[in-house]
Amino acid sequence: MWQFIAGITCGCVAGGLLSYHVLLRHSRKRIDTDNASELVELSKLTGELAHEINNPLSTIKVNLKLAHEQLGEVHSDDPRFGRALRKIAIVQAEADRLAEILEDFLRYIGKPELQLELTDLNELVGDVVDFYAPQAYNSAITIRKGFSEKVLRCKVDTRMLKQVILNMMINAQQAMPQGGDLMVRTEQQEEWAVIQINDTGCGISAEALPRIFDPYYSRRARGTGLGLATAKKIVAAHRGRIDVVSEPDKGSSFSIRLPLSTLSTTA
Numbered sequence: 001m002w003q004f005i006a007g008i009t010c011g012c013v014a015g016g017l018l019s020y021h022v023l024l025r026h027s028r029k030r031i032d033t034d035n036a037s038e039l040v041e042l043s044k045l046t047g048e049l050a051h052e053i054n055n056p057l058s059t060i061k062v063n064l065k066l067a068h069e070q071l072g073e074v075h076s077d078d079p080r081f082g083r084a085l086r087k088i089a090i091v092q093a094e095a096d097r098l099a100e101i102l103e104d105f106l107r108y109i110g111k112p113e114l115q116l117e118l119t120d121l122n123e124l125v126g127d128v129v130d131f132y133a134p135q136a137y138n139s140a141i142t143i144r145k146g147f148s149e150k151v152l153r154c155k156v157d158t159r160m161l162k163q164v165i166l167n168m169m170i171n172a173q174q175a176m177p178q179g180g181d182l183m184v185r186t187e188q189q190e191e192w193a194v195i196q197i198n199d200t201g202c203g204i205s206a207e208a209l210p211r212i213f214d215p216y217y218s219r220r221a222r223g224t225g226l227g228l229a230t231a232k233k234i235v236a237a238h239r240g241r242i243d244v245v246s247e248p249d250k251g252s253s254f255s256i257r258l259p260l261s262t263l264s265t266t267a
Contacts, residue, residue, distance in 0.1 A: 054102050057095060064092040105226060114157040114237055118261060121152040121193050122186055128165045129184055136169075140179025148186045152193035153261045156238055164231045168197050168254055171227065175201025175252065188260065192240075195256040204246035212244065 068088050074081075129143060136143050172182050180200040187194050204212060215229040228242075235242050239259050246252035 054099070057099055057102070061092070061095045061099065064088060064095060068092065114160065116155040116157060118153055119156050119158055121154055121156075121195060121258070122147045124156070124158060124162065125165060125184060125186055125195055128162050128169070132166060132169050136173065136182060139173050139176070141173060141176060142179075142181050144181055144183045146183070146185040148188055150188050152186055152188060154193050154238075154258045155261050156258065157234075160234050161238070164234050164256070165195065165197070167227055167231060168256075172197060172199035172201060172252070175199055175203070180251075189257075191260055192257045193260050195258075196253060197256075198251060198253040200251040203248040203250050203252055204244070205248055209244065209246060213242070 068085065071081075071085055071088070126145075126147065129145060133143060169182065169184075176182075176199055182200075183196070183198040185196040185198075187196070213228050213232045215226060232242050235256055235258070240257050243255045243257070244252060
């Protein structure tokens with residue numbers, strides 16, 4: 001019975017993964033077209049397909065959890081019982097990963113609908129740093145802050161921008177598996193407000209550096225390759241840009257530049 005449950009769930013998840021990878025191959029082929037209407041149609045098609053995969057996937061995840069909990073309450077000396085539980089746990093982990101891939105994909109293909117409000121970036125970045133600090137501590141990472149004495153007022157979607165900054169801090173953490181320093185600074189450069197996130201991690205090779213913002217490109221074995229691509233898209237929607245400088249074994253420096261609403265010199 002346990003093999004039957006594991007087999008069914010494995011088949012469902014594998015089918016979802018196959019559909020997703022077919023979708024990605026199809027997207028890569030079609031994305032080269034110059035026909036704008038086809039790109040719009042493709043975006044709509046891929047979004048609908050991703051949602052169609054996500055709905056049964058949610059059902060699979062719920063039933064896997066229930067099956068694992070119910071089987072865990074049963075006592076059996078049969079070694080096949082323990083193997084079945086382990087198989088269900090493996091399938092559950094893969095289902096969670098597939099859900100994460102789909103979430104990242106839907107976030108990337110969606111058009112950012114910005115809810116702009118006048119915000120002091122020093123306060124916004126400070127909030128993200130405070131939120132991330134416990135995770136940094138647990139990963140042996142020391143955060144070093146250096147905020148501008150000037151009020152950096154920008155019109156931003158605070159929720160989206162906070163997510164971009166948090167994701168970049170997590171990327172820095174992944175580049176420092178043994179711990180290190182994470183420097184977070186803000187400053188004004190002419191008409192720009194600049195957020196700098198520097199790490200002392202493994203750095204990025206010269207070959208990989210031009211590709212890190214490309215969709216589906218990831219230097220991590222289980223990465224979706226959409227995190228930085230989505231960050232760039234969100235920052236671009238704010239009429240800003242992201243720059244990066246990196247050197248292998250020395251670390252990376254990411255700069256988020258956003259247009260100032262006022263060139264304030266208020267301390």
